[in-house]
Amino acid sequence: MLLCRSPAIFKPFRNPNPNFKRVSSPVMASARGNPSGLEIRVSLVAALASQAFSLSQRVLGDLAAETVKYAFPRRRFESRNLEEALMSVPDLESVEFRVLKRTDMYEIREVEPYYVAETTMPGNSGFDFNGSSQGFNVLAAYLFGKNTMNEQMEMTTPVFTRKAQSDGEKMEMTTPVITKRSGEQDKWKMSFVMPSKYGDKLPSPKDPSVKIKQVPGKIVAVSAFSGYVSDEEVKRRESKLRDALRSDPEFQVIENALVEVAQFNPPFTLPFTRRNEVSLEVERKKNG
Numbered sequence: 001m002l003l004c005r006s007p008a009i010f011k012p013f014r015n016p017n018p019n020f021k022r023v024s025s026p027v028m029a030s031a032r033g034n035p036s037g038l039e040i041r042v043s044l045v046a047a048l049a050s051q052a053f054s055l056s057q058r059v060l061g062d063l064a065a066e067t068v069k070y071a072f073p074r075r076r077f078e079s080r081n082l083e084e085a086l087m088s089v090p091d092l093e094s095v096e097f098r099v100l101k102r103t104d105m106y107e108i109r110e111v112e113p114y115y116v117a118e119t120t121m122p123g124n125s126g127f128d129f130n131g132s133s134q135g136f137n138v139l140a141a142y143l144f145g146k147n148t149m150n151e152q153m154e155m156t157t158p159v160f161t162r163k164a165q166s167d168g169e170k171m172e173m174t175t176p177v178i179t180k181r182s183g184e185q186d187k188w189k190m191s192f193v194m195p196s197k198y199g200d201k202l203p204s205p206k207d208p209s210v211k212i213k214q215v216p217g218k219i220v221a222v223s224a225f226s227g228y229v230s231d232e233e234v235k236r237r238e239s240k241l242r243d244a245l246r247s248d249p250e251f252q253v254i255e256n257a258l259v260e261v262a263q264f265n266p267p268f269t270l271p272f273t274r275r276n277e278v279s280l281e282v283e284r285k286k287n288g
Contacts, residue, residue: 083226087275089264092157095193101251105244106223108251108282113217115202116160116191117142119209126161126188126261127229135190142205143192149203153195158262158277160191161229220260220279221245221253227271234261237278251282 101108121135136159145152164187194202194212202212223241227233238259245253262277 083272084224084275086272087224087226088269088273089275090157090266092155093193093195094157094264100219103244103248106221106241108219108221110219111217113214114196115194115198115200115212115214117194117202117205118189118191118211118213119207120164121161121188121190124187125231126163126234127231131188132161132190138207138209139190139192142207142210146206147203148206151203153198156193156195158193158264158275160193160260160262162189162191162260163258164189218281219251219283221248221251221282222277222279224275224277226274226276228274229261229263229276234259234278238280241278241280245280245282250285252285254281254283257281 095114096112097109099107100110117139119135119138121131123131125131143153143155200214205212221241223237223244225233225237242253245251257280260279262279264275264277265273
């Protein structure tokens with residue numbers, strides 16, 4: 001059976017109140033092609049929220065990618081003992097080298113040329129907290145944008161600390177931050193290895209205390225150790241390395257070679273998993 005509805009049911013509603021006014025919603029206004037101020041503000045807030053969400057996703061993605069480099073380090077060194085087996089190195093770009101010889105005490109490497117950003121550290125110690133922090137912060141500022149191109153470059157490893165040499169002498173050794181000390185001035189220098197993709201086209205530093213230099217290829221003897229670095233520990237490790245090299249039948253320490261220290265890990269790394277290296281430049285013996 002079909003039920004018929006009265007046409008009166010479909011009559012438009014008329015409010016008996018003479019003061020009643022119909023209010024248009026933002027959606028209805030938009031449908032008429034005349035957006036209201038409220039609708040414009042709602043649309044703007046929605047667009048900004050969408051952009052903020054998209055940006056936060058990218059930032060979180062970049063942060064996660066960087067965290068993985070430290071949380072899941074790569075092993076690019078062959079372990080000679082238990083101490084070295086526990087060491088970890090972040091998955092960052094580093095200096096390229098080829099191992100020529102390996103003993104229980106040290107490793108002989110042929111290191112390829114690379115560029116560094118270098119600064120002289122304050123004070124007469126290479127590894128006191130204040131001096132190291134100031135040197136690191138100056139170099140980090142250059143790396144992360146305080147340069148003529150406002151370029152933010154990627155972090156590398158290791159950080160080198162080396163005894164300073166007089167002008168005209170070549171620098172020593174490999175990877176992220178280097179510290180080096182001068183026998184004449186009793187100063188240390190810290191170096192960040194520059195990303196290889198820039199080659200000799202690195203942006204100039206805005207800070208005059210930062211210098212860009214190319215480190216030539218060389219052969220070095222390297223001894224690794226864990227824990228935190230101190231001046232006393234560096235002296236002890238350097239002495240042991242020099243003693244061991246005296247009996248090497250193929251290589252000898254070059255005249256006036258200065259020790260260089262490489263540190264591969266960020267400060268929050270556990271001491272027993274940190275990788276540090278002391279190195280001395282060597283050469284082949286003429287009768288070797």
